Each structure stands twice: as C-alpha cells, then as structure tokens.
Amino acid sequence: MKQSGIGESHAKLIFIGEHSVVYGEPAIALPLPTIKTRVEINRQRGEATIESRYYTGPLAELPAAMGGIRQLITTLQKRFADDGHWALTITSQIPAERGMGSSAATAIAIVRAFFDLYAAPLDRQTLLTLADVEEQVTHRSPSGLDAATASANTPLYYVRGQAGTPLSLDLDAVLVIGDSGVKGATKEAIAAVKEELVTHPAAAKEAISDLGNLTRQTRHFFATNQPKALGEVLDKAQINLATLQVSSPTLDLLITSAKTAGALGAKLTGGGRGGCFFALAKNLDQAHRLARAIEAAGATQTWIQPLSAKGGRN
Numbered sequence: 001m002k003q004s005g006i007g008e009s010h011a012k013l014i015f016i017g018e019h020s021v022v023y024g025e026p027a028i029a030l031p032l033p034t035i036k037t038r039v040e041i042n043r044q045r046g047e048a049t050i051e052s053r054y055y056t057g058p059l060a061e062l063p064a065a066m067g068g069i070r071q072l073i074t075t076l077q078k079r080f081a082d083d084g085h086w087a088l089t090i091t092s093q094i095p096a097e098r099g100m101g102s103s104a105a106t107a108i109a110i111v112r113a114f115f116d117l118y119a120a121p122l123d124r125q126t127l128l129t130l131a132d133v134e135e136q137v138t139h140r141s142p143s144g145l146d147a148a149t150a151s152a153n154t155p156l157y158y159v160r161g162q163a164g165t166p167l168s169l170d171l172d173a174v175l176v177i178g179d180s181g182v183k184g185a186t187k188e189a190i191a192a193v194k195e196e197l198v199t200h201p202a203a204a205k206e207a208i209s210d211l212g213n214l215t216r217q218t219r220h221f222f223a224t225n226q227p228k229a230l231g232e233v234l235d236k237a238q239i240n241l242a243t244l245q246v247s248s249p250t251l252d253l254l255i256t257s258a259k260t261a262g263a264l265g266a267k268l269t270g271g272g273r274g275g276c277f278f279a280l281a282k283n284l285d286q287a288h289r290l291a292r293a294i295e296a297a298g299a300t301q302t303w304i305q306p307l308s309a310k311g312g313r314n
Contacts, residue, residue: 002119004042007112011035011094012101012149013177013278013305014269016237017158017215019193019244021145025212026159028167028219029149030175032305035100037092037150039109041117044087048073052090059084068137072107075133076114088113095301097183099270104146107134127151157219167219171307173227173264174287177278180250181300184275189246192273196244207240214240231264231280238267246272250298255279257297261290 010033017027048059055063062070077084090109094102111130115122131147148164149156156164196204214233221230238255241247251268255277258266263279270276279294281287284306291302 001043002117004040005113005115005117006041007039007109007114007116009037009105009108009112009150011037011105012146013175013276014099014145014149015155016218016233016267017145017211018099018268018270018272019189019241019246020208020211020215021158021160022190022193023208024160025208026157026215026219027145028155028157028215028222029145029164030155030169030305031149031152032100032177032303033153034305035093035303037090037094037102037105037109039088039090039106039113041086041088041113043117044085046085048084049087050090051087053092053096059088068103068134069106069110071137072110072130072134075130076111080114080118080120082114086117095179095276097185097275098179099184099186099268099272099275100177101146101150101270103138104131104135105150107131108147108151110134124151155222157215167222169222169307171222171225171227171230172282173230173307174281174284175278175303175305175307176258176263176281176287176290176294177269177276177303177305178254178258178291178294178299179276179301180248180254180274181298182248182250182274184271185273186271189272192245203243207243211237211240227264227280227282234265234267234280235259241268241272248273250274251277254294254297254299258290258294261293262286263290 013030015028021027094100096102108131145158155167155169157167158164214237255266258279266279268277279290281290287304
C-alpha cells in the first residue's frame with residue numbers, strides 16, 4: 001500500500017469562446033503549464049485533514065465555499081473505499097476567482113493524487129468525469145473546458161459534450177495576461193447572459209453566434225500564423241462579450257490601456273465581471289511594454305506567455 005500520492009495540474013486561459021461555448025459554439029483554450037497546482041496526500045493515523053490557502057483543518061469541517069471539493073473527495077472515497085486517514089495539501093500558483101481555472105486545476109490535481117495514492121490507472125475520460133463533480137457544484141453548468149485544458153498539454157479546440165481537439169500553435173506573437181485585481185463572478189456572468197437572452201434575445205443570440213464564428217476564424221489564424229488578424233478577432237470578441245454584459249468598467253479600462261499601448265488586440269478571459277484579461281503583442285519587447293502599461297493602469301499582476309516555438313524572440 002502506498003503511503004502518499006501526488007497530483008499536478010496547471011492554469012488555463014480561454015483565448016476565445018467563453019460563454020458562447022455553453023450554448024454549443026466552439027471555444028479555444030490554452031494551457032499555461034508554468035502556473036501550477038500541486039496536491040499531495042499522505043496517509044496518517046488521525047482523521048482526514050486539508051491544508052490550503054482557503055482553509056486548513058479537518059475535512060469534516062470544510063467550509064461551504066469549498067463544497068465542490070467536498071463532493072469530489074466524497075466521490076473518490078466511495079470509489080476507493082477510502083478510510084479517511086490522510087492529510088491532503090493543496091499548493092497553487094493560480095490566482096483564485098480570476099478566470100484562470102483555479103477550481104478545475106485543483107479538482108484535476110486531487111483526482112490525480114487519489115489515483116496515485118491507490119496506484120490505479122487513470123484514463124482521460126475518467127479524469128474529466130470526476131473533475132466535473134467538483135465543477136458542477138462550483139460553477140453550476142460548466143462547459144467542461146476548464147478541466148479539459150487544466151489537464152492538457154496543448155491548446156484545445158473545444159465543443160461542449162465533445163472531446164477537445166488538440167491544436168498546434170507556433171504564432172509569432174506573445175500573450176500578456178493581466179489580473180484586474182477584482183474577483184471574477186462566473187455565476188453572476190452566466191446569469192447575466194441568460195438574462196440577456198430573455199430581455200434582448202436578438203442581440204444576445206447574434207453575439208453568441210458571432211463569438212462562434214470568430215472562434216472558427218481563430219483556429220485558421222492559429223494554423224496560418226496571422227497575429228494581426230487574431231488581434232482584430234480579439235477586439236471583436238470583446239465587443240460581443242460586453243454586449244452579453246460579462247465585462248466590467250475595470251476590465252474595459254485595462255483593455256483600453258492595452259490597446260492604447262499598442263496591443264494587436266485585447267479581451268477578457270474566463271467568466272468575466274472581473275478576473276483576468278489579456279493582450280496580444282508582436283514580440284517580447286512589446287509584451288514587456290504592454291505589461292508595464294497595464295500595471296500602470298491598475299493591473300495587480302501580469303504574466304508573459306510566448307506563443308512561438310522560438311520563445312517569442314524578436
């Protein structure tokens with residue numbers, strides 16, 4: 001019997017298609033493997049405990065805000081007839097409630113840690129099915145995109161209910177990701193889209209459809225290395241997301257600052273109503289300038305992610 005198990009995952013970024021993916025349109029998401037989550041589980045004699053940045057203490061006293069994790073662990077315990085004598089530690093570099101897949105990454109890492117503890121084989125479909133247990137509680141009606149990307153090594157072209165299609169990516173451009181400093185509000189944003197479909201159905205349906213078309217264009221521009229065209233697509237996507245009422249004044253200000261500083265395009269990422277956004281830069285030099293500009297405009301943290309196999313060299 002193994003005495004410990006380890007599971008890892010990473011952040012994700014929805015490049016395009018958030019919200020519209022819930023309504024059957026495609027989305028494209030990128031894994032961010034340098035921003036990690038790690039779960040370690042060690043057997044012990046006492047009751048099950050959890051240590052994390054949100055809560056440290058007995059599993060039995062896990063707060064309601066971590067209900068998704070509770071449900072996932074209960075499901076895993078039933079699967080393995082687990083006796084509950086362990087200590088589980090969650091260590092994450094992913095900012096919480098910022099649209100970078102923190103909850104999905106945690107779920108993926110927990111599943112992997114339990115399967116490692118029990119030396120059990122884990123196929124991808126089982127991994128995603130179990131991770132969805134947590135996501136259903138945390139995000140109500142998740143598309144599945146977060147978990148799919150948090151467990152992937154390549155960009156994914158994703159349609160809800162289908163396996164994601166891996167995409168190759170060698171784009172002469174660099175992503176600059178910014179944290180707005182405001183917690184995202186995924187549940188509220190999802191509700192806002194539903195409300196728009198009731199109160200302004202024509203405009204909302206058009207925005208969702210256009211996001212789908214822009215996602216299909218993005219797939220082509222990825223394959224043909226067209227960063228300028230991609231920047232234009234990102235700007236159009238942001239307009240549609242604003243129409244669906246999932247942007248915010250803070251995001252709008254920061255996105256405008258990125259555009260003023262010369263970004264090829266910029267948009268929010270994830271649920272919206274706060275959280276993160278990103279801008280597309282021509283090269284690393286411009287990416288660093290953009291990072292400084294959006295930090296000066298109020299972004300609380302930035303990350304730079306080259307999209308080229310050359311590592312974003314000029």
